[in-house]
Amino acid sequence: MSETQSRINDFVLKIATVNGTGSASANGLLMKAMFRMGIPVTGKNLFPSNIQGLPTWYEIRASHDGYMSYLNRVDVMVAMNAQTYQKDLDEVSPGGFLIYDSTWPRERTLARDDITVLGVPLAKICNENFSLARIRVLMKNVAYVGVLVALLDIDLDIMRTLLEETFASKPKLVESNLKAIMLGYEYAANNFTCPLPVRAERMGDNSGNILINGNEAAGLGCVYAGATVGAWYPITPSTGVMDAFTKYCHMFRTDPETGDNLFCIIQAEDELAAAGMVLGANWVGARGFTPTSGPGISLMSEFIGFAYYAEIPSVFIDVQRVGPSTGMPTRTQQCDVMLCAYASHGDTRHPILFPANPHECFTMAVTAFDLAERLQTPVFMLSDLDIGMNDWMVPELTWDDNYRPDRGKVLGPKDLAKMDRFVRYLDVDGDGITYRTLPGEDPKGAYFVRGSGHNRYGAYTEDSDAYQDVIDRLLVKWETAKTVVPDAVISKANQPTRLGIIAYGSSDGAVIEARDRLEEQGIHANYLRIRAFPFTREVMDFLHDHDTVFVVEQNRDAQMKSLLMLEYNHIADRLVSILHYNGMPISSEYVVRDVSKQVNPEAAA
Amino acid sequence: MSFIKRPKFDLPGQKLNEIGLALRDYEGTMSTLCAGCGHDSITAALIQALWEMSIAPEQLIKLSGIGCSSKTPAYFVHGAHGFNSVHGRMPSVATGALAGNRDLIGIGVSGDGDSLSIGFGQFGHVIRRNVNMLYLIENNGVYALTKGQFSASADAGSTSKKGEVNQMHNINAVATAISMGASFVGRSFSGDREQLVPMLKAAIAHPGCAVVDVISPCVTFNNHEGSTKSYTYTREHKMRVTETDLIPVRSEITASYYAGDTYPVRLHDGSTILLRKVDPDYDPTRRNNALGFLERYRHRGEIVTGLLFIDQNVPDMHVQSRTVDTPLKALGFDRLNPGSEVLAKLQQGMK
Numbered sequence: 001m002s003e004t005q006s007r008i009n010d011f012v013l014k015i016a017t018v019n020g021t022g023s024a025s026a027n028g029l030l031m032k033a034m035f036r037m038g039i040p041v042t043g044k045n046l047f048p049s050n051i052q053g054l055p056t057w058y059e060i061r062a063s064h065d066g067y068m069s070y071l072n073r074v075d076v077m078v079a080m081n082a083q084t085y086q087k088d089l090d091e092v093s094p095g096g097f098l099i100y101d102s103t104w105p106r107e108r109t110l111a112r113d114d115i116t117v118l119g120v121p122l123a124k125i126c127n128e129n130f131s132l133a134r135i136r137v138l139m140k141n142v143a144y145v146g147v148l149v150a151l152l153d154i155d156l157d158i159m160r161t162l163l164e165e166t167f168a169s170k171p172k173l174v175e176s177n178l179k180a181i182m183l184g185y186e187y188a189a190n191n192f193t194c195p196l197p198v199r200a201e202r203m204g205d206n207s208g209n210i211l212i213n214g215n216e217a218a219g220l221g222c223v224y225a226g227a228t229v230g231a232w233y234p235i236t237p238s239t240g241v242m243d244a245f246t247k248y249c250h251m252f253r254t255d256p257e258t259g260d261n262l263f264c265i266i267q268a269e270d271e272l273a274a275a276g277m278v279l280g281a282n283w284v285g286a287r288g289f290t291p292t293s294g295p296g297i298s299l300m301s302e303f304i305g306f307a308y309y310a311e312i313p314s315v316f317i318d319v320q321r322v323g324p325s326t327g328m329p330t331r332t333q334q335c336d337v338m339l340c341a342y343a344s345h346g347d348t349r350h351p352i353l354f355p356a357n358p359h360e361c362f363t364m365a366v367t368a369f370d371l372a373e374r375l376q377t378p379v380f381m382l383s384d385l386d387i388g389m390n391d392w393m394v395p396e397l398t399w400d401d402n403y404r405p406d407r408g409k410v411l412g413p414k415d416l417a418k419m420d421r422f423v424r425y426l427d428v429d430g431d432g433i434t435y436r437t438l439p440g441e442d443p444k445g446a447y448f449v450r451g452s453g454h455n456r457y458g459a460y461t462e463d464s465d466a467y468q469d470v471i472d473r474l475l476v477k478w479e480t481a482k483t484v485v486p487d488a489v490i491s492k493a494n495q496p497t498r499l500g501i502i503a504y505g506s507s508d509g510a511v512i513e514a515r516d517r518l519e520e521q522g523i524h525a526n527y528l529r530i531r532a533f534p535f536t537r538e539v540m541d542f543l544h545d546h547d548t549v550f551v552v553e554q555n556r557d558a559q560m561k562s563l564l565m566l567e568y569n570h571i572a573d574r575l576v577s578i579l580h581y582n583g584m585p586i587s588s589e590y591v592v593r594d595v596s597k598q599v600n601p602e603a604a605a
Numbered sequence: 606m607s608f609i610k611r612p613k614f615d616l617p618g619q620k621l622n623e624i625g626l627a628l629r630d631y632e633g634t635m636s637t638l639c640a641g642c643g644h645d646s647i648t649a650a651l652i653q654a655l656w657e658m659s660i661a662p663e664q665l666i667k668l669s670g671i672g673c674s675s676k677t678p679a680y681f682v683h684g685a686h687g688f689n690s691v692h693g694r695m696p697s698v699a700t701g702a703l704a705g706n707r708d709l710i711g712i713g714v715s716g717d718g719d720s721l722s723i724g725f726g727q728f729g730h731v732i733r734r735n736v737n738m739l740y741l742i743e744n745n746g747v748y749a750l751t752k753g754q755f756s757a758s759a760d761a762g763s764t765s766k767k768g769e770v771n772q773m774h775n776i777n778a779v780a781t782a783i784s785m786g787a788s789f790v791g792r793s794f795s796g797d798r799e800q801l802v803p804m805l806k807a808a809i810a811h812p813g814c815a816v817v818d819v820i821s822p823c824v825t826f827n828n829h830e831g832s833t834k835s836y837t838y839t840r841e842h843k844m845r846v847t848e849t850d851l852i853p854v855r856s857e858i859t860a861s862y863y864a865g866d867t868y869p870v871r872l873h874d875g876s877t878i879l880l881r882k883v884d885p886d887y888d889p890t891r892r893n894n895a896l897g898f899l900e901r902y903r904h905r906g907e908i909v910t911g912l913l914f915i916d917q918n919v920p921d922m923h924v925q926s927r928t929v930d931t932p933l934k935a936l937g938f939d940r941l942n943p944g945s946e947v948l949a950k951l952q953q954g955m956k
Contacts, residue, residue, distance in 0.1 A: 231700075261926060261928050262940060266704060273697035277698070278701060288704075302691050396949075439706065440934075443685070445663075446663070
C-alpha cells in the first residue's frame with residue numbers, strides 16, 4: 001500500500017454505507033461534481049446480492065492522468081456503516097483519512113496512528129435539523145457529501161447546480177438537500193483544517209465526455225441498432241441492459257399520435273424461452289436480442305447451437321459475473337469466454353465482441369446486430385459487471401445519421417421472381433454465407449428451418465456427404481467472419497521491444513496504466529487489445545513479433561490464452577498468463593507486479 | 606410410411622377457394638409417419654381448414670418442437686415457412702416470430718411429450734401471454750420415436766404395449782390450459798374430421814392462443830387393449846359437449862343460428878364462431894364450470910370433446926404490450942432510430 005501524501009486530483013475516495021439508505025444518489029452527486037470540475041473520474045459499486053440492510057461500498061477514483069483502472073488503495077474513507085468499521089479502517093492507506101459518524105463513541109481498540117481519523121456527529125446534526133425519521137436517515141448521507149465538499153475542496157456552486165438539476169421538479173427537495181450539505185460543510189469547515197492535502201482542484205474540460213455505465217450504453221445501442229424485440233429473463237448483472245432498452249424505447253419509440261409502441265419487450269419465463277424468442281424474431285426479419293449473464297448462457301446453449309446450425313441471426317449480450325454456478329452474482333469476472341466461443345453441443349463456434357468500456361458497449365451493440373445478420377449466426381457481446389454496472393467516464397457517444405443496418409443476404413419477392421427456384425443453404429458467392437428469405441413475403445421463398453441434418457438445399461438429410469458439405473461450408477463462413485469483425489487495437493511502446501501484452505474487455509484500463517508504470521521501471525511492452533473472436537490477422541502477427549506475450553485476463557483458467565493456443569498452437573509457448581479472478585476488478589498494480597516479477601525475477605525478489 | 610408419390614398436376618374441374626387455390630396447394634411433402642397414424646388425419650383436417658379459410662400460404666408460419674407430431678409441419682402448406690425447433694421450445698420461437706411480425710398466422714404443432722413434459726413451462730407461458738396462434742397438441746400418450754415410453758398424458762392405470770401399468774396421474778392438457786388462463790381450448794379426436802375441421806377454423810380465427818388437444822392414436826405403440834388413447838377406446842368413450850362452426854366475416858348470421866342452445870361468439874375481425882351446446886349442463890364461457898365438468902367426466906373415464914372454453918376478450922400479447930399495428934419487422938429504420946441530435950441532447954444529462 002503506497003502512502004497517501006499530497007494528492008491533488010489523484011486519489012481514491014471510498015464510502016461505506018448500508019444497502020437501501022439512498023447513498024447511491026449522494027455518491028452520484030460527489031462523482032458528478034468532480035466530473036464537472038474537469039477531473040477524470042470513475043465510480044465503482046461494491047454491493048451485496050441483497051435488497052436492503054447489508055454493507056455496500058462506492059469508490060470514486062479521481063485521476064488527473066485519466067486512468068480508469070481499479071486501484072488497491074483508499075486515500076479517504078467515509079465509514080458510515082458500524083458493521084464494517086473495522087474492515088474499513090484497515091483498508092485506509094497509510095497517511096490517509098477516515099471520516100466517521102461520531103454521534104456514538106467508537107471502540108478505543110479500533111484505532112490506527114498512521115492515518116487521520118475525523119469524527120463528524122452526522123446523525124446528531126441531522127436529528128437536530130430534520131424531523132421525520134426517514135428524512136433523517138437520507139439526509140445523513142447527504143450531510144457527508146457536505147463534509148467531503150469542504151475537506152476535498154469540491155466546488156460548492158457546482159454542487160448547488162447539481163441539486164437544482166436533480167430535483168428540478170421538486171424544489172422543496174433542493175432546499176432540504178442543500179441544507180444537509182451545508183450542515184456537513186460547516187461542521188467540517190469549523191472543526192478541521194480544510195481542505196485536506198488530498199483534494200480536488202478544477203482542471204481541464206470534460207465537456208466532450210459523459211458519465212455512463214455499460215448496461216445503459218448497451219441498451220441504448222440496441223435502440224440505435226433498430227432492435228425491436230427484446231426478450232429476457234432478469235439476472236444480475238445484466239438487468240440494466242433491458243431496463244435501459246425499455247426506458248429509451250419509451251422515450252424514443254412510441255408513436256406520438258397513437259401512443260403505440262414500436263417495439264415489443266417480453267419478459268420470458270426463463271433464459272431458454274428468451275433465446276427462442278430472439279431466434280423467432282430474427283427469423284421473421286425483426287432485430288431481436290437478449291441480455292443475460294453466464295448462467296443464462298448455460299441455459300440458452302441449446303438454442304445457440306440451433307441458431308448456429310440453422311443459421312439464424314441472433315444477438316446475445318452477456319454481462320459476465322463470477323462463476324461457476326451461481327457464483328458471486330455481484331462480483332466481476334471475464335469467465336464466459338470459452339463458454340460463449342463454443343456454446344452448445346456438436347461442432348459450434350461463435351463470433352464474440354469484447355467491449356472495454358461503456359462507449360464500446362454502445363458501438364459494439366450496433367456492430368453485433370450487423371454481424372449477426374451479415375453472418376447469419378449468433379453473435380455475442382461479452383461485457384462484464386465492472387463495465388456494465390459501474391460508472392465510467394467516456395468520450396461522448398456519436399451517431400452517423402447515414403448509417404443503415406446491414407441486413408445481410410436477404411431475398412425479397414422481387415429477387416425471387418428472377419429465380420427458377422430458391423434454396424436456403426447454397427453457397428453462391430463462395431464466402432460461406434447463403435441467402436435467406438423472410439416468412440410472410442413470398443411462397444416461392446418458403447423453406448424449412450431445422451436443427452436436424454440438412455443438405456445445401458435445406459432438405460432433411462442423413463446422407464454423410466450432404467451433411468458434411470454443410471458443416472464444412474460453415475467453416476468457410478468462419479473464415480469470412482475473421483475479415484468482418486472489429487480489428488484489434490495496438491499500442492506500441494516508446495521503444496522497440498520483444499515483450500507484448502494482450503488483454504481484452506475490462507482488463508484494458510489496468511493494462512494501460514500498468515504499461516506507464518512498467519515503463520518507469522524500464523520495462524517496455526507493446527499492447528494489443530483483442531476486440532473480437534475469431535481473431536483478426538493482426539493478432540497472429542503480434543504473436544509472431546514478440547518473444548513473450550503476457551495475456552491478462554480475469555478468470556482462473558486462462559480462457560483467452562486457451563483460445564489463442566487453439567488457434568496458434570505453434571507459438572503457444574510464448575504466451576504467459578496474468579490471471580486475476582477474486583471477483584474484484586483487476587488493478588493496475590496487480591499487472592505491474594506480475595509482469596515485473598516475470599521479466600525481472602531477481603529484482604522482484 | 607407410404608412410398609407412393611402422388612402425381613403433381615392440376616386436375617380439371619378441381620375446386621378453388623376464394624384466393625384461387627386448390628386443396629393441393631395446401632399440401633406439403635409426403636408424410637413419413639406410420640400408415641394409419643392419427644397425426645396424418647389431423648394434417649388432412651388442417652389442410653382442409655386452411656383451404657376453406659382461403660389463407661395465403663405465405664401468410665402462414667408453421668412451427669414445431671421434436672417428436673412425431675413435430676414432423677408434421679413439413680406435410681402441409683409447402684408455400685409457408687416452417688420452423689422445426691428444439692424439444693419443447695416451439696412456443697418461445699412462435700412468440701418471438703409473432704412479436705416480430707404480427708400479421709403472420711402462426712400454427713404450432715406439438716405433442717404430449719413436447720408440451721406436457723419438456724415443454725410444460727413454455728406451454729403454460731405462451732397461454733398466459735395469449736400469443737395469437739393455433740397451438741395444436743397431437744396427443745397419443747406415448748413417446749413413439751423412442752419406442753413406447755409413457756408420456757405425461759397417459760392415464761393412470763393404462764398399460765404400455767409391453768404391459769407396464771402407468772402409476773402416475775396424467776397431466777390433462779385442456780384442464781391445464783383452462784386453469785392457466787387460456788382464451789380458447791378445444792379437444793377433438795383425429796378420427797372425427799367432422800368435428801375437427803370446424804374447430805381448427807375457429808381456433809385459427811380466434812384472436813389469441815387457441816389450444817386444441819387432439820387425441821391422435823399411435824398405431825405402433827399405443828393402440829392396444831389397455832391403452833386409453835387407442836382408436837377403439839377413444840371412439841367408445843368420447844363425448845361431445847359442444848359443436849362449433851366458423852362463420853367468415855362476409856357471411857350474414859341468420860336467425861336460425863340462434864335457435865336452441867346455439868349462440869354466436871363474435872370475433873374482433875368480424876367473423877363469428879357459432880357454438881352449439883350438445884350437453885345443456887356445459888358452459889364453455891365459464892372457467893369453473895368447464896373445469897368442474899372436465900374433472901367429473903375424467904373420473905368416469907369419458908373423453909369430453911368440443912370447444913371447451915372460449916373468452917375472445919382476453920387481450921393478446923400485442924394488445925398487452927400496446928404494439929403498433931404495423932409488423933415490427935416492416936418498420937422503416939428512420940422510425941426506429943432516434944438519430945444523432947437526440948443522442949447529443951440525451952447526453953446533456955450524463956454530464
